[in-house]
Amino acid sequence: MAIPWKRVLLFIGTTVALYLLAVWAMCHVRFQGRPLIYRTGDYYNWPGGESWASFHAFDPDARGQVVIIGSSHAYRGYDPFVFTARGHAAYNLGSSAQTPLNTFYLIKEFLDSTNCRLLVLDIYEGVMLNDGLESTSDLTQNQPSDAAALGMAWSMRDLRALNMMALRMLSDRSEPFYSNPSYAGLGFCRHPDSVGTEAPAPKVDQRPFIARQPQFFAECIRLCRERGIPVVVASHYARRNRRGIAHTKLTQLVDSTLQGTGIPYLDFTEMPGIDDRNWFADHNHLNAAGARIFTEQLVDTLESLGYLPRLRGTPASAP
Amino acid sequence: MLFNSFEFICIFFPLVTGLYFVLPHRWRWLLLLVASCWFYMAFVPVYILILGFTIAVDYFAGLWIERSEGRKRKLLLTASIVANVGVLAFFKYFNFLNESIAGVVRGLGFHYGVPDLGIILPIGLSFHTFQSLSYTIEVYRRHQKAEHRFGIFALYVMFYPQLVAGPIERPGNLLNQINSTVPGTGMLSRFDSERVIEGLRQMLWGFFKKLVIADRCAVVVDQVYGAPEHYGALSIALATYLFAIQIYCDFSGYTDIALGAARVMGFNLMVNFRTPYRSASISEFWSRWHISLSSWFRDYLYIPLGGNRVVKWRWYYNLMIVFLVSGLWHGADWTYVIWGGLHGSYLILALVFAPLLARFTRGIGLDRAPALKRWLNIFITVQLVSFAWIFFRADSIHDAGTLVQRLFQTPLALDDLRQLLADLPRSMLDLTVVLGAGFVFIDPIYDAWVKREQPLPRGLAGIALFAALLMAIVLFGYFGSTSFIYFQF
Numbered sequence: 001m002a003i004p005w006k007r008v009l010l011f012i013g014t015t016v017a018l019y020l021l022a023v024w025a026m027c028h029v030r031f032q033g034r035p036l037i038y039r040t041g042d043y044y045n046w047p048g049g050e051s052w053a054s055f056h057a058f059d060p061d062a063r064g065q066v067v068i069i070g071s072s073h074a075y076r077g078y079d080p081f082v083f084t085a086r087g088h089a090a091y092n093l094g095s096s097a098q099t100p101l102n103t104f105y106l107i108k109e110f111l112d113s114t115n116c117r118l119l120v121l122d123i124y125e126g127v128m129l130n131d132g133l134e135s136t137s138d139l140t141q142n143q144p145s146d147a148a149a150l151g152m153a154w155s156m157r158d159l160r161a162l163n164m165m166a167l168r169m170l171s172d173r174s175e176p177f178y179s180n181p182s183y184a185g186l187g188f189c190r191h192p193d194s195v196g197t198e199a200p201a202p203k204v205d206q207r208p209f210i211a212r213q214p215q216f217f218a219e220c221i222r223l224c225r226e227r228g229i230p231v232v233v234a235s236h237y238a239r240r241n242r243r244g245i246a247h248t249k250l251t252q253l254v255d256s257t258l259q260g261t262g263i264p265y266l267d268f269t270e271m272p273g274i275d276d277r278n279w280f281a282d283h284n285h286l287n288a289a290g291a292r293i294f295t296e297q298l299v300d301t302l303e304s305l306g307y308l309p310r311l312r313g314t315p316a317s318a319p
Numbered sequence: 320m321l322f323n324s325f326e327f328i329c330i331f332f333p334l335v336t337g338l339y340f341v342l343p344h345r346w347r348w349l350l351l352l353v354a355s356c357w358f359y360m361a362f363v364p365v366y367i368l369i370l371g372f373t374i375a376v377d378y379f380a381g382l383w384i385e386r387s388e389g390r391k392r393k394l395l396l397t398a399s400i401v402a403n404v405g406v407l408a409f410f411k412y413f414n415f416l417n418e419s420i421a422g423v424v425r426g427l428g429f430h431y432g433v434p435d436l437g438i439i440l441p442i443g444l445s446f447h448t449f450q451s452l453s454y455t456i457e458v459y460r461r462h463q464k465a466e467h468r469f470g471i472f473a474l475y476v477m478f479y480p481q482l483v484a485g486p487i488e489r490p491g492n493l494l495n496q497i498n499s500t501v502p503g504t505g506m507l508s509r510f511d512s513e514r515v516i517e518g519l520r521q522m523l524w525g526f527f528k529k530l531v532i533a534d535r536c537a538v539v540v541d542q543v544y545g546a547p548e549h550y551g552a553l554s555i556a557l558a559t560y561l562f563a564i565q566i567y568c569d570f571s572g573y574t575d576i577a578l579g580a581a582r583v584m585g586f587n588l589m590v591n592f593r594t595p596y597r598s599a600s601i602s603e604f605w606s607r608w609h610i611s612l613s614s615w616f617r618d619y620l621y622i623p624l625g626g627n628r629v630v631k632w633r634w635y636y637n638l639m640i641v642f643l644v645s646g647l648w649h650g651a652d653w654t655y656v657i658w659g660g661l662h663g664s665y666l667i668l669a670l671v672f673a674p675l676l677a678r679f680t681r682g683i684g685l686d687r688a689p690a691l692k693r694w695l696n697i698f699i700t701v702q703l704v705s706f707a708w709i710f711f712r713a714d715s716i717h718d719a720g721t722l723v724q725r726l727f728q729t730p731l732a733l734d735d736l737r738q739l740l741a742d743l744p745r746s747m748l749d750l751t752v753v754l755g756a757g758f759v760f761i762d763p764i765y766d767a768w769v770k771r772e773q774p775l776p777r778g779l780a781g782i783a784l785f786a787a788l789l790m791a792i793v794l795f796g797y798f799g800s801t802s803f804i805y806f807q808f
Contacts (some may be wrong), residue, residue: 004516010779011782014779014782015786018783018786018790019794039745040794040795041746041795157325159798
């Protein structure tokens with residue numbers, strides 16, 4: 001078989017050159033004030049919003065802080081100002097639709113036992129049903145580590161992730177395109193409004209978990225243990241629709257993953273007394289009041305378990 | 320297995336093709352047969368038994384027909400046709416017939432208790448049934464010798480590139496290439512880099528049509544056709560034109576991948592599409608659209624019915640029968656029957672009014688501007704074909720009625736697009752329209768290149784033209800895993 005290598009290489013080289021030229025051109029030609037590339041795919045994320053603010057303000061050299069990580073449940077439900085008010089420095093690295101795949105690369109590039117005295121890893125069923133593309137799109141544009149972006153993009157095994165990386169490399173991301181008015185600092189977003197309605201009946205999502213997400217969840221735990229980062233896995237309060245049988249599959253997965261590690265699963269999903277009307281901003285996320293109440297309870301639990309010392313802090317306040 | 324899947328592109332195709340060229344020629348048939356089974360069983364494994372039944376019936380029918388004479392010969396052919404059409408009828412049309420009868424019986428106020436069958440239609444059933452049938456008919460007509468090796472005949476029916484969505488091959492083409500005795504052709508092909516590159520180019524063009532054009536158009540089409548009562552004339556017209564592009568790119572894209580994959584291995588499958596939207600009449604459209612099916616119906620139904628060598632009313636009747644059956648072949652639903660009926664009606668009306676139209680065009684002087692006349696005819700043909708697509712794509716007769724009613728009764732206003740823009744991302748709609756419109760212009764050019772009817776520019780320009788397709792697939796491809804429309808038939 002005489003393979004015409006010269007023509008093959010010329011074809012590959014021409015394709016790469018045309019691709020880079022096209023992406024570069026679409027990043028620099030503007031239409032209605034925005035680079036043209038954002039009009040060519042609904043999976044491209046603009047730089048900006050809470051992820052931009054959070055990851056650019058995060059100081060990896062800060063010592064001994066509690067870091068919260070996970071999906072929107074994390075950055076909307078775990079109030080780091082409650083931690084600081086209780087005397088524990090804290091930062092929230094949660095981001096929209098962040099899945100274990102994305103979390104793994106964030107831990108890998110940003111956290112070690114020096115800058116993170118305790119990692120609170122939030123988890124809920126939704127992240128296991130998500131392929132991670134949405135979060136990869138967000139984080140390839142909004143967090144500063146090239147290595148983390150490349151790792152996520154590669155692990156997606158999806159050509160769209162390649163396009164996201166090309167956009168990251170070839171576009172101007174020096175300034176955010178927009179900001180999130182609910183961003184309160186320390187990686188936290190505060191939503192004051194309440195959903196104000198009764199939750200619907202629990203509904204079991206029959207879809208199977210995306211296979212790689214439980215694997216990456218186990219990898220996150222392995223990485224933390226390897227780096228000597230103390231870690232707890234947590235789930236915050238849930239409305240009625242996410243309780244009971246709807247939550248069972250996740251509980252089983254987390255329990256089996258953590259078995260023998262000594263890492264606790266602090267599952268607040270079905271705590272008695274959850275106020276479905278007044279503690280939630282929507283069907284899925286805590287509002288500011290719910291986040292404050294939940295985080296107080298979480299800090300109490302962490303102190304009682306010995307993960308955090310009992311200290312007297314300053315009153316909670318947002319900047 | 321889908322052509323547009325990771326398994327096909329990264330594992331199946333390179334592995335099978337690599338082994339094909341490495342193995343001695345005498346083992347190639349076995350490799351391709353095993354690969355074809357693997358390819359088919361990736362969908363619903365158990366349905367290979369149905370395929371096996373069809374193959375066994377037609378294999379023995381072929382042998383016996385060859386040995387028989389007179390009435391017995393005809394009887395064996397009839398048995399083969401009944402067995403093949405019986406399988407097709409059972410799996411594809413039972414529920415349709417049952418529902419139709421139930422509707423009539425219940426409409427008359429009687430109880431009807433025969434339940435539908437809870438079965439999924441075996442993939443590509445209509446295609447391989449017709450391909451297998453063409454073999455027994457050709458043997459009966461003494462145009463083809465019966466194949467004595469069961470494995471070779473099975474490969475003829477199951478050849479993976481065209482197994483699930485055609486082209487519907489004839490034994491005179493494919494079986495003879497499998498049995499090739501001429502070195503360097505068909506199964507005896509050697510690795511020829513020029514031919515392999517030509518095949519890969521055609522596959523790339525097919526992937527471009529499927530991933531960049533068809534699947535992107537599908538998003539807009541599905542939105543409008545999924546809730547026709549929410550949209551007005553402009554959105555419905557836009558979605559219908561996009562569906563015309565979608566179904567062409569989806570089906571001809573599949574065909575290009577099939578032809579390309581076969582060509583890489585040294586097989587030449589029949590051309591199935593010739594830029595059909597450049598047709599200046601409905602009859603020309605059918606000589607350019609799904610050619611393997613329309614020629615199958617011509618040879619095995621239309622001509623046996625008498626074709627056009629009969630009195631006029633009988634000719635029109637023959638045409639209508641062929642198109643109604645063609646509609647039913649596509650799907651077991653009244654929407655497909657109406658679609659076929661519309662095409663039959665277009666053809667009959669064109670024949671009836673041909674003298675009048677000729678006088679009219681002469682009268683207004685259009686005959687003196689043949690180019691303008693042709694473009695005008697192309698425009699009218701596209702409108703007629705697109706209108707018929709409404710019935711083909713609609714989820715039910717009721718939806719088709721709603722679409723047609725809203726298409727003609729709501730005002731044609733730009734405001735109408737607001738609803739569509741609210742339901743879909745703006746970027747999605749803009750890019751789909753731009754790519755769809757762009758495709759209409761580049762299609763004839765690339766089509767001629769991949770069919771080797773026009774020489775490709777030499778040197779880097781030729782390479783860049785296809786590198787641009789790959790670049791476009793990566794950059795603009797729609798990667799929600801989707802099947803091909805014609806798989807359901």
